[in-house]
Amino acid sequence: MRKLIGVNEKIGTALSGIGDNFGYRVGKSVCHVGEKVLIGSSHPILGVGHSGRGNLFLGGNKTKGREVPNRYNVVLLLSLSLLCVPNFMQKRFNSYKNNMASCTNLEKVYLLKKDEIKEGEMVEVKVHGEKDTVLLVQRDGKYHCVGPKCPHYSAPLKLGILTKEYITCPWHDAKFDFTTGECINGPSFSDIPKYDVVIEGESIYAYLPKEIENFKKKHVCPCKEICENKTILIVGGGPATLGAIETILKLGYTGKVIICSKDMYKPYDRTVLSKNLTHYSSSDDLFKNIQLKDDTYYNRSNIVYMNNTLVENVDTELKKAYLNNGTVLNYDKILITTGLSPSPSPIKNVNVENVLTLYNLEDYTKLVSYAKEGSKCIIIGSSFIACELSSALKKRNVHVSIISKDNVPYYGPFGEKIGSIVLDILKDKNVKFYPGMYPTDYIVNDSFFKMKNKNVIHGVKLNNGEVICCDYVIEALGCQPNSQLLNSKFKNDKNFILVDEHFRVKNASDMYAAGDVCVFPYFITGEPINVCHYNVAIQQGRIAAHNMLSKEKKVYNFIPFFNTNIFGKNFRYSGFVKNHDKIIYEGDVSKHNFVAYFVKNDNVASILTLGNNKMAALNECLSKSKVPKVYELEAGLKNSDSMIASLKLCMYMPQNSELASLYFGKVIKRGRGQSVSSLLFMKVTTIGGEVREERWYSSATFGITAEETEAQNGSFPIVKTRKMSCVACPFNYVNISQNQKEDLLRFEVSAIANYKYYKEIEIRSRIRVSLIVLLISLMIYVLFKYRDDKTVVEIINNLPLMIFVCLFFIITIKHSCKNLFKSTNYIKSLNKTLKAFNLHVDKKSLKLCIIGSLQKEQ
Structure with missing residues (x-):
């Protein structure tokens, strides 16, 4: 067989694979391709080899050793090989991912077609026979596959919000970086899983494990031994403490970390204590269900965790901490996360068994032992804890009464109208509410109720003289900071520790504080505030630990978030x-x-x-x-x-009319006497190159037509409609606010990037279609010129060959033709959507323009 000039080895190998896919047996035929010699087979494309089997393209000649007539074969071979190059290169480009799948427990799973997910969308996809689910995200033209649920309480992330940086959980404001799966804010101490995505043609695939998990553990740098002669002391055992530990491990700190906590237990989720009063045999059993990390997380060579240990005093000059057991600890840097304690009882000199508070696991266990069905409970106060407890107690069929100084619950933070809503919810569930009341005394005299036990309260006396009977009392009167270990120069008048924007304690160099115990500057207003929210404490612990170890300082720039649930009603509050x-x-x-x-x-x-x-x-x-x-x-x-x-x-970037029904608001001023917004022009007066005056004029002010406007402003295209002619002006020439200009600039960048991406696809498709048409024309010319040749007649009469060639070209053309006008259709669809916002993308200048109306010429 003669050499096929101009066809390289890779194309020959790709072509040889086509025959193998048809089931032809491999033999020992030889095909010269370029300067290489390929050991092939009795190949359906290259002809008859030593096996003596007939080939698909050249008919049924089975003569052994017959030389294949290649004058016509070359044309067909070149045609098919040129069309196979893109697919072959794509396979070679993705081969490393196939190798990755074969070397691990991952498998490549089909997710969606490209046109089934739009830019900025999050779509849940069922995989593994609809047994599992993943979340597919498209952001800036790239695809990301992550876990579908928030690890905190399994909230569906598709109901949250997607920004350029992260996905926000719809329930508790946890934020996850969708490019890595890392939790960067909020109450989750686990990340969401992240899976590799591969694009093949118009299909999206992901490499997934056989069993999908909803969360994965945080990445930490292992520390086999202590390498630095430094010690970080953390005082406290709440959520801010764990946030700090998480960051310290993540940054790979190799010094010693000592945690001193007065709690019996390591950090756990305190927020559930007031929401669900489930009976457990002991506090230990409850702790196993609500602990944030198990013991193995803290069992590291450089971490020492000391429970039941109170730090009584800190000497900031000598950098020493004095413990209640007499031990003195030296430190290099210290982080205080001591949190709050319940405020003292309003009734003095009362020491009885059934006056309860709810702050830790011991309080919870004691409360559950009293909260029996049919018992009578009085809650002093109408705070968030009080209302949440009333909801939890009613689930156990407890008779609940709330005594409040305010007329409605939540009056201080939310006002009377929202407080009335909460009050209606409480009354609907048969919770008694005593407005404008406060306790003046607890009844412990057994002669009053003729009770035998003198160590318990049998009733509460109100300021109006009324006495309410009860089996136990819960005081929900707020909290006070645990800042006794520091002297007054580090605190404000309410004993909260003062910190700067990096959570470093004021008037101290190597001392930091985070969580409920501190007052920090709010990044929006700059005023010092104290926010006692679970999410806020965790994030502050992370930021404080980062600033202790890193030269690049961080600030708390997240909006405080809080949610409370009362009888199934979720109140979500954001801001301060x-x-x-x-x-x-x-x-x-x-x-x-x-x-x-x-x-x-x-x-x-x-x-x-x-x-x-x-x-x-x-x-x-x-x-x-x-x-x-x-x-x-x-x-x-x-x-x-x-x-x-x-x-x-x-x-x-919206790609259909889904936003057209949403009100974006007017972005330009309304002209006098016109039914739609008028375009505004800027007239600048300069003297000596310096701008002296800027004025804005509507088109009606100039009294010009659309054509005259276009002549004077060549870059402003005319948008023709049936009812009027409009001028589309680039938004940076229009008198709108700076914030709106920044929004539109980001919008324009995204739109043009998408347009260029589709334009590239369109150009490749047009080249491919042109090549196909050229090859078909060349084949028709060759077949027609040599129509009397016996071999050509055999080729034409070979039905399998003709069917294969026809199907091959039909499928290729069909696949390529749908992208011939992709960028044009994108701009049309986009402008149809943007019309509702008085916006328009000009295809020629590739600028986002604002449409202003002009009177139509008569």
Whole structure:
């Protein structure tokens, strides 16, 4: 057989595989390809070999050793080989991932087609026969596959919000980096799993294990031995402590870490104590169910965990800590996370058994022993803990009464209207509420109730003289900071420890504090605040530990988040405000489905939601300053839906009309006497190259037509419609706010990037189709020119060959033709969506423009 000039070895190998896929037996035929010699077979493409078997393309000639006529074979071989190059290169490019799958317990699993997920979307995909689920994310043209649930309480992440940096959990504000799966904020101490994604053609695949897990352990740098002669002392055993330990291990610190905690147990989730009163045989059994990390997490050579140990005093100059057992610890840096303790009882000199508080596991176990069915409980106070406890106690059929100085629960933080909603919820569940009351005495005299036991309370006397009978009392009167170990120069007037934005204690160099015990500057207003939220304490512990070890300092720049559940009603609160001026309500308050905006100094400072899943998105709006003005909310010009639409508009590129129904708000001023927004031009007066004056004019001011406008401003294209002619002006020439310009700039960058991506696909498809047409023309020409040749007649009469060639070209053309106008269709679909926002992407200049109306010429 003659050499096939111009065909390299790889193409020959790829072509030889085509015949193998048809089931032809491998023999020992020889095919010269380029300068190499390939040992092949009696191949369906290359002809008859030593096996004597006929071939698919050249008919049924079985003469052994017959030389294959290659004059026509070369044309067909070249045609098919050129078309096989892209697929072959794609397979070679992805071969390392196939090797990875074969060397591990992973398997390549099909997820979706590309057109089934849009930019900025999160889609849950069933895998492994719909037994398991993964979450597929598209962000900036890239695909990421992660676990579908938050590790904290298994909230579905698809209901959360996707930003350029992370996914936010819809329930508890946990944030996960979707490129790595790492939890970067919130109450989760585990990451979500991250899986490798591979694209093959228009299909999306992921390498998944046979058993999908909802979470994975945090990555930590192993420390086999202590390498640094330094000691970090952590005082406290709450969530901030664990956040700090997590960061210290993550950063690979090799010095010694000592944790001193007055608690009997290592860190656990305290938030569940007031929400569910489940009976356990002991505190140890309960701890096993709510511990945040097991003992193996702390069993490291450089970590010493000391339970039941109280630090009584800290000498910041000598860097010594004095313990209650007489031990003195030396440290290099210290982190204080001592948290809070329940406020003392309002009734003095009372030492009885059945006056309870709820702060730790011992308190919980004692409370459960009293909370028997039919028992009578009085709760002093109407705080979050009080209302959550009333909900938990009613599940055990306990008779609950709440005594409150305020007329409604939550009056201080949320006001009377929301407090009335909470009060209605309590009354619907037969919880008695005594407004404007406070206890003046606890009845322990047995003669009053004719009881024998003098060491328990039998009733509570109120300020109006009324006495309420009870079996036990729960005091929910707030907390006070555990800061006794420091002297007053480190604290404010309420004994909270003062820290800077890096959580370093003021007036101290190597001392840090985090969690409920400290007062820190709020990154939005700069005012010193104390936020006693679980999420906040964890994140502060992480940031404080990072700043202790790293030269690159971090600040707390997350919006505080809090949620409380009362009889199945989830109140979610984001932000911080003291003594709000007013509250703006959106939605039906009476039906417990609303959004409340708390206003301070004519700005929205915090948001509360009930009965919806908008909080994750609204929290992002607060952190990114996407909250409307107060007058816009009051007038109904904007609402939570428009805020979310605005957030999505700058977060991802819409590719259909899904956003058209959402109100984005007017981005330019309305012209006088016109039915739609008018375009604004900028006229700049310069003297000596220096700008002296900037004025904005509407098109009506100039009195010009659309064509004249285009002549004067050649870069402003005319948008023709049936009713009017419009001018599309690049948004940077329009008089809009700086925040809106920044949003539109991000939007434009994303849009143009997508357009260029689709344009590249379109060009490749057009080249491929042109090549196919050229090859088909060449084949027709050769077959027609040599139509009288016997071999050509055999080829034409070979039905399997003709069917294969026809199907091959039909499938290839069909696959390529659907992308011939992909970028054009993208721009059309995009502009159809953007029309609702008075926006337009100009295809020629590749600029995002704002559409302004001009009078149509008569």
